[in-house]
Amino acid sequence: MTGVGIAQLVAFAVVLVALAIPLGGYMARVYQGEARWSQRVLGPIERGLYRLCRVRPQEDMPWTRYATSILWFSLFSALAVYGLERLQASLPLNPAGFDGVPPNVAFNTAISFTSNTNWQAYGGETTMSHLTQMAALAVQNFLSAAVGMAVLVALIRGFTRRHAPGIGNFWVDLTRTTLYILLPLSIVFALFLVATGIPQTFDHQAAIATLERAADGHPQGLALGPVASQIAIKMLGTNGGGYYNINSAHPFENPTALSNFVQTVSILLIAVALCFTFGRMVKARRQGVVILIAMAVIFVPITLVTTWAEQQGNVTLVDTGVDQVASATQGGGNMEGKETRFGAAASALWATSTTAASNGSVNAMHDSFTPLGGLGPMWLIQLGEVIFGGVGCGLYGMLLFAIVAVFLAGLMVGRTPEFLGKKIEAFEMKMATVGILMPSVCILIGTAIAVATTAGSSTIANPGPHGFSEILYAFSSASGNNGSAFGGITVSGDFYTIALGVCMWLARFIPMIAVLAIAGSLASKKTVPASSGTLPTDGPLFVFLLVGVVILVGALTFLPALGLGPIVEHLSI
Amino acid sequence: MREQDTSRSSRASAAPDPNSHHDPNDSTVPPGNALATALGMLVVFTILCGLVYPLAITGAAQVAFPAQANGSLVVRDGAVVGSSLIGQPFTAPGYFWSRPSATAVAYDGTSSGASNLGPSNRALHTAVADRVAALRAADPGNTAPVPIDLVTTSGSGLDPDISPAAAYYQAPRVARARGLDGPTVRALIDRHVLGRVIGILGDPHVNVLALNLDLDALVAGKR
Numbered sequence: 001m002t003g004v005g006i007a008q009l010v011a012f013a014v015v016l017v018a019l020a021i022p023l024g025g026y027m028a029r030v031y032q033g034e035a036r037w038s039q040r041v042l043g044p045i046e047r048g049l050y051r052l053c054r055v056r057p058q059e060d061m062p063w064t065r066y067a068t069s070i071l072w073f074s075l076f077s078a079l080a081v082y083g084l085e086r087l088q089a090s091l092p093l094n095p096a097g098f099d100g101v102p103p104n105v106a107f108n109t110a111i112s113f114t115s116n117t118n119w120q121a122y123g124g125e126t127t128m129s130h131l132t133q134m135a136a137l138a139v140q141n142f143l144s145a146a147v148g149m150a151v152l153v154a155l156i157r158g159f160t161r162r163h164a165p166g167i168g169n170f171w172v173d174l175t176r177t178t179l180y181i182l183l184p185l186s187i188v189f190a191l192f193l194v195a196t197g198i199p200q201t202f203d204h205q206a207a208i209a210t211l212e213r214a215a216d217g218h219p220q221g222l223a224l225g226p227v228a229s230q231i232a233i234k235m236l237g238t239n240g241g242g243y244y245n246i247n248s249a250h251p252f253e254n255p256t257a258l259s260n261f262v263q264t265v266s267i268l269l270i271a272v273a274l275c276f277t278f279g280r281m282v283k284a285r286r287q288g289v290v291i292l293i294a295m296a297v298i299f300v301p302i303t304l305v306t307t308w309a310e311q312q313g314n315v316t317l318v319d320t321g322v323d324q325v326a327s328a329t330q331g332g333g334n335m336e337g338k339e340t341r342f343g344a345a346a347s348a349l350w351a352t353s354t355t356a357a358s359n360g361s362v363n364a365m366h367d368s369f370t371p372l373g374g375l376g377p378m379w380l381i382q383l384g385e386v387i388f389g390g391v392g393c394g395l396y397g398m399l400l401f402a403i404v405a406v407f408l409a410g411l412m413v414g415r416t417p418e419f420l421g422k423k424i425e426a427f428e429m430k431m432a433t434v435g436i437l438m439p440s441v442c443i444l445i446g447t448a449i450a451v452a453t454t455a456g457s458s459t460i461a462n463p464g465p466h467g468f469s470e471i472l473y474a475f476s477s478a479s480g481n482n483g484s485a486f487g488g489i490t491v492s493g494d495f496y497t498i499a500l501g502v503c504m505w506l507a508r509f510i511p512m513i514a515v516l517a518i519a520g521s522l523a524s525k526k527t528v529p530a531s532s533g534t535l536p537t538d539g540p541l542f543v544f545l546l547v548g549v550v551i552l553v554g555a556l557t558f559l560p561a562l563g564l565g566p567i568v569e570h571l572s573i
Numbered sequence: 574m575r576e577q578d579t580s581r582s583s584r585a586s587a588a589p590d591p592n593s594h595h596d597p598n599d600s601t602v603p604p605g606n607a608l609a610t611a612l613g614m615l616v617v618f619t620i621l622c623g624l625v626y627p628l629a630i631t632g633a634a635q636v637a638f639p640a641q642a643n644g645s646l647v648v649r650d651g652a653v654v655g656s657s658l659i660g661q662p663f664t665a666p667g668y669f670w671s672r673p674s675a676t677a678v679a680y681d682g683t684s685s686g687a688s689n690l691g692p693s694n695r696a697l698h699t700a701v702a703d704r705v706a707a708l709r710a711a712d713p714g715n716t717a718p719v720p721i722d723l724v725t726t727s728g729s730g731l732d733p734d735i736s737p738a739a740a741y742y743q744a745p746r747v748a749r750a751r752g753l754d755g756p757t758v759r760a761l762i763d764r765h766v767l768g769r770v771i772g773i774l775g776d777p778h779v780n781v782l783a784l785n786l787d788l789d790a791l792v793a794g795k796r
Contacts, residue, residue: 011771
């Protein structure tokens with residue numbers, strides 16, 4: 001690895017934390033109704049929305065009603081996306097004249113965007129009209145992110161309330177997240193992105209006579225559109241669904257090394273900030289920091305290995321006489337599928353960030369990464385999308401692991417486990433287990449079916465163990481609600497659109513319901529004071545326990561499968 | 574809403590006043606209500622986030638950053654010759670060549686795409702070896718190692734840049750085809766090298782279209 005790679009990682013961490021601390025504080029104030037300045041500006045809009053939609057903000061929902069509200073909302077969202085995709089040919093803002101999206105791809109995309117996965121079985125600039133991108137896909141970028149954050153806030157209330165029947169009001173949490181957090185951040189970020197070169201227009205693509213047009217006779221078209229407004233929320237909301245087929249590798253979606261750096265920060269920004277929000281809301285700031293440290297302890301080594309592997313280059317190409325070594329005049333490394341302006345280090349950092357968080361945007365092709373370079377991102381997804389994870393869902397997933405960790409510690413010393421003053425009992429453990437294992441079940445069963453059937457195994461693009469990796473990655477990505485891909489595999493056929501659609505839906509909403517059930521159960525309990533038998537959860541011992549549980553579950557579940565894919569590929573070249 | 578918020582802040586729970594006296598049955602409102610609210614919220618947020626927001630950003634962007642918002646177009650002699658962000662294919666020996674492109678028609682700005690060849694795939698090895706051979710054939714005297722970016726496809730298929738090394742590698746061929754001397758061409762490349770942002774972000778690169786436009790201007794000026 002080069003020194004530049006390390007310097008970049010340090011700069012990344014510093015900028016990220018420096019922005020996340022104030023944002024985390026602001027979000028805590030928003031959820032506790034203390035963000036006075038923004039309430040003065042946006043309060044009238046918020047109240048107008050409630051009146052229009054007949055929301056009674058005072059209503060305190062029990063967890064079951066909170067959950068059914070989410071399910072209805074997400075179901076209607078999926079139907080709306082499906083409808084807009086199917087009907088786009090007869091709707092306005094379709095300058096390229098695209099047909100309606102085929103039913104299976106429309107189904108897959110509708111679930112993908114409402115589940116915050118943003119898996120793309122289509123090429124954006126060749127399939128979706130401006131209207132579909134804006135009013136269907138970008139809207140879900142906001143709303144699916146807001147749903148995840150709302151559920152996290154409901155879980156936090158479970159910890160802070162005593163003998164309470166409810167866990168908050170979903171519509172209030174949804175509205176405040178969108179109006180006070182996601183929209184203002186997106187407006188600022190979108191304008192910054194335009195300044196770096198991302199298009200924002202409704203004009204149709206122009207046919208341009210390039211310098212060598214005389215030689216090849218082909219004018220060059222440019223796919224333009226309202227791109228920046230969509231990219232801003234795509235990054236911030238850990239969505240990852242690109243305006244263009246090739247996502248953030250496209251120069252119009254990510255024009256410069258600076259836009260790339262800021263976008264990488266924006267992948268993790270809200271997820272990291274929510275750790276601080278959590279600490280403030282449970283009135284134990286160290287608790288939030290400890291969880292953040294546990295995430296970093298897993299993230300940093302995997303990032304270093306990935307960066308090293310990509311900077312090393314591809315050993316199979318050595319005998320072709322190419323120069324892959326970094327020097328003053330080139331970044332070098334494994335450049336297949338990478339953009340020159342980013343290079344190996346910035347592509348590797350993006351890859352681990354986008355898979356640690358369930359963002360899933362890509363600025364380089366993971367399918368063309370070296371075997372070890374591709375292993376890190378894939379395993380980060382399989383760890384359950386809890387290393388930062390998606391906005392809201394990453395932290396609530398990590399809190400499920402925290403519940404398991406205190407339970408294991410309780411078993412060792414023979415005491416009833418507690419976390420943040422709440423007794424962890426059989427019901428919480430059952431729900432935590434369901435939440436943690438659901439994605440793993442989808443990944444392993446889905447992969448097994450795919451490799452056992454022609455429909456699943458016939459569409460891979462690369463031979464040998466790498467082809468297996470493409471399938472394993474696809475099911476990991478869908479079930480982790482990530483959305484990135486080993487993109488060679490063709491996934492627009494019936495098998496993958498349906499199988500991955502089912503995985504995305506189950507792995508999104510079953511853990512979510514389990515989390516809400518825990519929130520309801522915790523909220524109804526009393527708070528017990530810490531005693532000498534209480535495991536302190538805000539120190540190094542707990543970091544060790546939490547990291548241990550996450551790694552252990554992730555390793556035991558997936559090492560055999562990873563052995564058949566990236567590990568055997570690495571050993572064979 | 575603000576009054577209720579104030580009262581709320583003093584308690585641990587963050588939700589709207591859970592002890593509201595006026596309607597104890599709030600938590601058991603029939604589900605029909607939830608359906609209507611869900612639909613209403615979806616419609617309202619679709620208008621707000623899906624229409625108002627992108628239209629407002631478009632308006633602001635067209636006023637504040639019109640060049641970038643419309644595709645960063647490059648104009649020569651009054652005619653648009655490309656976008657500074659989107660690469661173009663070059664085949665003449667007198668131009669610097671871009672990286673190989675994996676789009677169906679090379680550098681198709683309407684349909685981005687990558688090879689997605691895995692590292693162990695022999696097709697990748699064959700493609701790279703063929704490209705090395707083609708570069709060698711175009712410049713037989715040049716025995717320098719070939720920079721990796723010049724023989725691999727980019728992520729987008731639209732990479733506007735090559736590494737400085739890839740530009741310097743092509744300098745002898747371009748100089749010969751254009752009737753220029755080596756130092757002149759290398760000095761031209763020197764002026765086009767874009768370093769890392771604040772010394773650490775990204776990799777050094779050269780914009781191929783900008784370099785070739787300057788090369789044309791240089792040759793035209795000498796006549």
